[in-house]
Amino acid sequence: AQSVAQPEDQVNVAEGNPLTVKCTYSVSGNPYLFWYVQYPNRGLQFLLKYITGDNLVKGSYGFEAEFNKSQTSFHLKKPSALVSDSALYFCAVNYGNMLTFGGGTRLMVKP
Amino acid sequence: KAGVTQTPRYLIKTRGQQVTLSCSPISGHRSVSWYQQTPGQGLQFLFEYFSETQRNKGNFPGRFSGRQFSNSRSEMNVSTLELGDSALYLCASSLLVEGPYEQYFGPGTRLTVT
Numbered sequence: 001a002q003s004v005a006q007p008e009d010q011v012n013v014a015e016g017n018p019l020t021v022k023c024t025y026s027v028s029g030n031p032y033l034f035w036y037v038q039y040p041n042r043g044l045q046f047l048l049k050y051i052t053g054d055n056l057v058k059g060s061y062g063f064e065a066e067f068n069k070s071q072t073s074f075h076l077k078k079p080s081a082l083v084s085d086s087a088l089y090f091c092a093v094n095y096g097n098m099l100t101f102g103g104g105t106r107l108m109v110k111p
Numbered sequence: 112k113a114g115v116t117q118t119p120r121y122l123i124k125t126r127g128q129q130v131t132l133s134c135s136p137i138s139g140h141r142s143v144s145w146y147q148q149t150p151g152q153g154l155q156f157l158f159e160y161f162s163e164t165q166r167n168k169g170n171f172p173g174r175f176s177g178r179q180f181s182n183s184r185s186e187m188n189v190s191t192l193e194l195g196d197s198a199l200y201l202c203a204s205s206l207l208v209e210g211p212y213e214q215y216f217g218p219g220t221r222l223t224v225t
Contacts, residue, residue, distance in 0.1 A: 032211030043115070043201055043216035051211055090154065094211045097142060098167050099203075101154040
């Protein structure tokens with residue numbers, strides 16, 4: 001079975017500081033990993049994905065994610081957080097075109 | 112290009128009723144998936160359609176059903192509504208079926224069952 005875990009319900013950072021949102025995965029076979037963001041009363045927006053290749057994946061809005069096979073992790077990062085980054089972030093694994101999501105991490109960026 | 116659209120955006124139904132939600136995918140996208148989002152269970156996969164055929168189904172009771180039309184538009188139906196069906200229902204479309212293509216989500220339909 002495919003699964004992802006987001007160990008932190010909430011992450012608080014100050015504006016301008018780097019941020020990390022953690023995700024670990026458990027899959028059989030090659031992992032196809034995704035990050036999505038959800039703003040209030042909105043659907044999910046695609047940020048980035050890892051299929052194969054470079055372990056550092058760059059995505060939308062300045063976000064990037066680091067794939068680590070030995071630690072089975074796919075952490076989302078951004079060098080300098082903005083207040084507008086405050087939202088709910090979901091890590092997901094794709095298997096057979098079905099997304100299995102983590103529980104989500106609420107990111108709060110304070111001015 | 113227009114995004115995924117879902118109608119209605121909000122819906123209030125009474126327990127025991129049935130409801131139909133509609134989804135129009137991004138033009139050219141042929142795969143449509145549905146997800147349920149609740150505070151308790153998080154985001155859960157309901158089912159996926161491609162070429163008017165259900166390809167995958169999540170672990171939901173038979174009260175939840177769907178279909179896809181020849182123009183790729185999709186509907187999902189929930190019969191005999193229960194209070195626990197109150198949720199945000201999200202539709203997502205993707206360009207192709209095979210391979211790990213990103214799915215693009217609509218704004219969702221907020222269903223409240225009273």
